[in-house]
Amino acid sequence: MSSHGIKDRVAIIGMGCTPFGEHWDKDVDDLIVDASMDAFSSAGVTKDDVDAFWIGTATSGSSGMTLARPLQIQGKPVSRVENFCATGSEALRAAAYAVASGAYDMAMAVGAEKLKDGGYQGIASPKPAGDGTGRTLTAAAMYSMIVPAYSKKYGLDEDQLMDVLATIASKNHANGAKNPRAQFKKPVSKETVLSAPRLAGRLGVFDCAGVADGAAAAIAVRAEDAHRYTDKPLYIKAFAVSTGTGSGLIDPDYDYTHFPECEAAANDAYAQAGVADPRHQLAMAEVHDCFTPTEMVLMEDLGFAERGTAWKEVLAGTFDLDGELPVNPDGGLKSFGHPVGASGLRMFFECWLQLRGEAGPERQISTDRTLALTHNLGGYPGEMVSLVSIVGSELG
Amino acid sequence: MRGILSAAGYVPYRRLRRSAIAELLGTGGGKGTRSVASHDEDTTTMGLEAARLALGPVPAAAPSALWFSTPTPAYVDKTNATAIHAALRLPVEVDALDFGGALRSGVGALSVALTGAGTTLVAMADMRDGLPGGPDETAGGDAAAAFLVGEDGPGSPVIADLVGAASATDEFTERWRTPGERRSKVWEERFGETRYLPLGREAFERALKTAGLEASAVDKLVVTSMHARAARSLAATLGTAKEALADDLTATVGQAGAAHPGVVLTSVLEHRAPGQLIALVHLADGVEVLLLRTTEAISAWQPLRTVAGQIEAGAELPYGKFLSWRGMLTAEPPRRPEPLRVQSPSAWRAEDWKFAFVGSRDRSSGAIHLPPSRISMQGGAVDDMEPVCLAGTPGTVATFTIDRIAYSPSPPIVFAVIDFDGGGRYPVELTDVDAQSLSIGDRVEMTFRRLYSADGVHDYFWKARPVHRTPQS
Numbered sequence: 001m002s003s004h005g006i007k008d009r010v011a012i013i014g015m016g017c018t019p020f021g022e023h024w025d026k027d028v029d030d031l032i033v034d035a036s037m038d039a040f041s042s043a044g045v046t047k048d049d050v051d052a053f054w055i056g057t058a059t060s061g062s063s064g065m066t067l068a069r070p071l072q073i074q075g076k077p078v079s080r081v082e083n084f085c086a087t088g089s090e091a092l093r094a095a096a097y098a099v100a101s102g103a104y105d106m107a108m109a110v111g112a113e114k115l116k117d118g119g120y121q122g123i124a125s126p127k128p129a130g131d132g133t134g135r136t137l138t139a140a141a142m143y144s145m146i147v148p149a150y151s152k153k154y155g156l157d158e159d160q161l162m163d164v165l166a167t168i169a170s171k172n173h174a175n176g177a178k179n180p181r182a183q184f185k186k187p188v189s190k191e192t193v194l195s196a197p198r199l200a201g202r203l204g205v206f207d208c209a210g211v212a213d214g215a216a217a218a219i220a221v222r223a224e225d226a227h228r229y230t231d232k233p234l235y236i237k238a239f240a241v242s243t244g245t246g247s248g249l250i251d252p253d254y255d256y257t258h259f260p261e262c263e264a265a266a267n268d269a270y271a272q273a274g275v276a277d278p279r280h281q282l283a284m285a286e287v288h289d290c291f292t293p294t295e296m297v298l299m300e301d302l303g304f305a306e307r308g309t310a311w312k313e314v315l316a317g318t319f320d321l322d323g324e325l326p327v328n329p330d331g332g333l334k335s336f337g338h339p340v341g342a343s344g345l346r347m348f349f350e351c352w353l354q355l356r357g358e359a360g361p362e363r364q365i366s367t368d369r370t371l372a373l374t375h376n377l378g379g380y381p382g383e384m385v386s387l388v389s390i391v392g393s394e395l396g
Numbered sequence: 397m398r399g400i401l402s403a404a405g406y407v408p409y410r411r412l413r414r415s416a417i418a419e420l421l422g423t424g425g426g427k428g429t430r431s432v433a434s435h436d437e438d439t440t441t442m443g444l445e446a447a448r449l450a451l452g453p454v455p456a457a458a459p460s461a462l463w464f465s466t467p468t469p470a471y472v473d474k475t476n477a478t479a480i481h482a483a484l485r486l487p488v489e490v491d492a493l494d495f496g497g498a499l500r501s502g503v504g505a506l507s508v509a510l511t512g513a514g515t516t517l518v519a520m521a522d523m524r525d526g527l528p529g530g531p532d533e534t535a536g537g538d539a540a541a542a543f544l545v546g547e548d549g550p551g552s553p554v555i556a557d558l559v560g561a562a563s564a565t566d567e568f569t570e571r572w573r574t575p576g577e578r579r580s581k582v583w584e585e586r587f588g589e590t591r592y593l594p595l596g597r598e599a600f601e602r603a604l605k606t607a608g609l610e611a612s613a614v615d616k617l618v619v620t621s622m623h624a625r626a627a628r629s630l631a632a633t634l635g636t637a638k639e640a641l642a643d644d645l646t647a648t649v650g651q652a653g654a655a656h657p658g659v660v661l662t663s664v665l666e667h668r669a670p671g672q673l674i675a676l677v678h679l680a681d682g683v684e685v686l687l688l689r690t691t692e693a694i695s696a697w698q699p700l701r702t703v704a705g706q707i708e709a710g711a712e713l714p715y716g717k718f719l720s721w722r723g724m725l726t727a728e729p730p731r732r733p734e735p736l737r738v739q740s741p742s743a744w745r746a747e748d749w750k751f752a753f754v755g756s757r758d759r760s761s762g763a764i765h766l767p768p769s770r771i772s773m774q775g776g777a778v779d780d781m782e783p784v785c786l787a788g789t790p791g792t793v794a795t796f797t798i799d800r801i802a803y804s805p806s807p808p809i810v811f812a813v814i815d816f817d818g819g820g821r822y823p824v825e826l827t828d829v830d831a832q833s834l835s836i837g838d839r840v841e842m843t844f845r846r847l848y849s850a851d852g853v854h855d856y857f858w859k860a861r862p863v864h865r866t867p868q869s
Binding site for chain 1: 821
């Protein structure tokens with residue numbers, strides 16, 4: 001497979017992101033308008049300057065008109081993309097590749113989702129019953145199977161592992177508590193996490209990400225044009241996607257302690273960006289912490305920790321806001337919330353703030369390192385899509 | 397020689413302790429237990445369970461017809477036997493018929509098969525209840541039985557030969573229920589008893605006469621009826637030896653209506669004593685009498701799972717759960733969307749997968765695909781797969797979880813990843829399981845269940861259950 005990437009050929013020049021949460025008073029069009037207007041003003045451009053648009057939404061609209069109608073984009077190419085929870089990042093990937101190809105000078109990606117109107121717990125995607133043999137299990141239950149599998153493989157007591165997972169939840173809530181855009185802005189103690197009622201397997205409500213409404217947007221141009229719009233562009237270093245076949249579900253060799261799709265996407269992204277030692281080269285990472293065991297396993301899949309050691313690193317504070325490699329400094333899906341189509345772009349937004357030194361004194365991380373990683377996965381253990389991207393504040 | 401080639405009873409896993417009824421309601425109940433079908437079972441799935449158990453010891457047998465009888469069908473208008481036909485992967489030319497409606501139809505179907513031609517698989521199933529606290533709820537039971545009937549042949553010898561039969565028919569309204577009604581009504585008990593006693597004695601004597609036998613020659617007497625008092629009185633007056641009277645299983649299983657004579661007859665056959673004369677007498681709107689003699693071949697017959705073993709393996713169900721499963725008590729559902737109606741063309745295309753748990757095996761890599769796939773996950777071979785049926789293959793729990801928020805007719809969902817002996821993996825819901833006692837490494841087997849119903853369409857598919865019942869021979 002050749003995956004050449006577009007390192008340093010495209011730059012993000014402006015971004016916007018709404019607060020995530022329960023927007024009872026806004027519909028998806030309002031969220032799209034809010035995030036887009038923020039992005040336009042951030043880049044100092046108008047919609048007329050943008051040549052092509054991509055809207056990412058999983059369930060809140062179909063076709064490019066989901067974006068063209070609320071923004072009143074007339075006579076321009078607008079397309080909708082969807083790839084489970086990687087949807088928002090896919091929109092930016094399409095926009096960036098379009099600019100890199102030379103087809104357009106300026107392209108925009110918007111991700112938006114309106115989930116809270118559904119009225120159910122968790123994410124409920126309505127689909128036809130088909131032959132009636134499909135699973136009806138929740139995502140929480142699918143990911144809860146990591147707990148006994150990981151414990152058994154690495155000889156941990158399950159209670160010990162639950163303590164590790166509570167540390168992750170508590171860390172992400174602490175980060176979210178400092179972030180005005182986060183859905184949940186309250187610190188949550190490990191004790192509270194551990195004493196919550198169980199929803200699926202050993203996972204309680206604080207082991208699960210928040211379901212939210214929200215939107216985020218980014219505008220991209222050729223790297224050489226970036227300084228016309230901003231002094232501090234963010235350069236695209238890598239975009240890698242790995243789409244599973246679902247065979248993990250029926251493959252007796254799959255052991256529910258890792259996500260091969262994520263590992264593959266990460267390796268591709270590191271190769272594109274020329275990253276040899278992610279733990280020591282990245283300033284931060286935004287990862288898809290849909291459930292606490294997911295974040296733990298990802299630390300190993302993304303190469304931040306050796307296999308079987310992520311739990312120790314979590315307890316050592318390696319991934320805390322002031323740790324060696326801050327993970328989910330904005331609060332993550334866990335406390336920032338998870339409007340599916342917007343989540344990928346929300347992660348880029350955090351990289352945008354942090355690498356430009358604009359996250360605010362309360363939560364700004366060190367900018368000594370200039371690279372940041374975003375990671376999405378969509379689906380379930382054994383059957384998922386994964387997207388890993390790397391951005392940087394400097395060329396080269 | 398024509399007779400029974402194999403037989404099986406199916407007693408569901410759950411038991412209601414009859415005294416639990418009075419504990420909640422203040423009245424009603426009684427001694428002993430009754431069997432309870434799981435929330436995901438119906439007469440069709442139980443009939444299949446019995447049919448699979450009956451066919452197990454005679455793999456060489458090829459039924460030419462499938463007859464299914466129940467007074468409590470999953471569907472009317474639509475044939476229920478076709479789902480059993482599909483689950484057994486019977487050839488298209490095998491006729492599948494329902495014998496519906498009455499408590500007499502189960503034993504009636506067996507009787508017609510024994511005097512007919514060809515190899516007939518006769519299955520009968522019933523689920524008995526009534527309103528909470530009522531006598532039928534207490535005395536009733538849920539069960540199924542199946543018999544393979546045909547000519548003596550290599551690989552499937554006759555284990556019990558029909559030596560005599562008689563029936564008596566009379567029109568009187570003793571127990572009745574109009575379609576759609578939940579509760580059966582009964583006339584004053586003595587009326588029915590005074591009808592059944594003379595009819596029963598007369599038919600029993602007529603059956604003995606056709607066989608040229610005396611009542612004293614009967615080694616095992618089985619008398620069954622929803623009219624318990626008539627059955628008891630009749631059994632005492634037929635002139636058979638006192639010790640010949642078989643346990644009618646009402647203390648443990650309860651009275652399983654149309655399936656009951658089949659279950660009790662099977663439990664008697666499972667003693668596997670050759671040369672025994674068995675008399676089966678069933679009272680329902682008249683009388684059916686069958687006289688069977690076990691053959692030498694019965695000693696070599698190996699039932700997969702005896703009725704006695706299944707009775708022993710049962711586990712108690714709280715009365716509140718029983719009421720909820722029977723639709724008598726509406727429990728709060730999880731706040732998740734309810735499933736939509738199964739799409740008929742889609743279900744038909746997937747018939748072997750959905751009804752018989754048939755996946756595909758890649759001829760080059762051996763990788764098993766569940767559901768079947770056209771392109772292999774290992775090596776990518778295209779359209780080079782053979783069907784592989786894992787319905788009868790045991791497996792091991794690789795990992796599991798309990799989902800307390802997913803939609804289920806009886807939350808929570810217990811779900812496990814199953815590795816099948818000899819290869820293949822499938823993540824699937826567990827049933828008949830006590831989640832607290834489940835561990836990685838537990839042994840499971842597949843069972844055909846009704847997952848849910850939407851718009852009156854039942855969604856049948858397979859689940860896994862712990863191997864509770866130790867195989868007995």
